[in-house]
Amino acid sequence: MAIKIFIDQGHNPGDINAGASGNGLVESEITYNVGIMLAGLLFAxxxxxxxxSRRYSDTVLGTNQRTSLQQRVDMANGWPADYFISIHVNSNPNPAINGSEIYxxxxxxxxxxxxEIVLDNMVYFTGMKNNQVRVNPSLFVLRRTRMPAMLIELGYLTNLHDVEILRNKQFAFSFGIYIGLLEYFGLPYQL
Structure with a gap:
């Protein structure tokens, strides 16, 4: 029986639940790309x-932030998925703050x-700093999903070290997440 993974590419293009941008990068574009590449690895x-959640790069979910988040949760719960992975990119007023974390x-x-296993593999393949797994029960997609859920913050758009990796190693993030899932489930890597 196949393991059902729902990938939510955080935020939307445009103005509704748009997410962060900085240093020439847009969160919704990075999350879309990493999510589609991860989906391709899992599909194969x-x-x-x-x-x-976003089948196309111009897909917009919801009419405001709340309905955008609700639609993502409803898609996962309605399937129903076994696991939920939401992909995001961070920002911080302090440009020195960098690294990957999972909530x-x-x-x-x-x-x-x-x-823990996914984050270890993701930072291994990308060279990002490991900011550890963090608990945040206030995040909507973690509270409202009915299956184990992770919100992955790939890195910081506001940090120049992270920006280089976010721009140039998007497949490495996807591959690290995929290898982490294989390791967690005790599955072999197959080309």
Missing amino acids: DPNFEVRV VFRENSVAYNMA
Whole structure:
């Protein structure tokens, strides 16, 4: 039985739930690309079934931030997915802040254990700084999904070191997440 993974490419192009931008990069474009590449890796692996929130780069979900987030959650819950992965890019007023982190609803959970392995692999393949797995039960997509959920912050658009990696190693993020999932489930890597 295939493992059903729902990939939410955080934010939208345009003005509705638009996300961050900086140093020539736009969050919704990066999250779309990384999500589609991850979906391609999962689609090619018979151990997984995969769906994405944004099938096309110009897909806009919802009419405001709340309905945009609700639509993503409803798609995952309605499928129903076994696991939910939301992909984001961070920003900070302090340009020195950098690195990757993953948010989950609670510690000592399936999502937390999975996130640790995924984050380790993602930073291994990209060279990002590991900011560890963090608990944030206030995040909408972590609160409202009915399956283990992770919100991945790939890196900081406001940090020049991260910007280079976010611009040039998008496949490496996808591949790291994929290898992390394989490791978590104890599955072999198949070309």
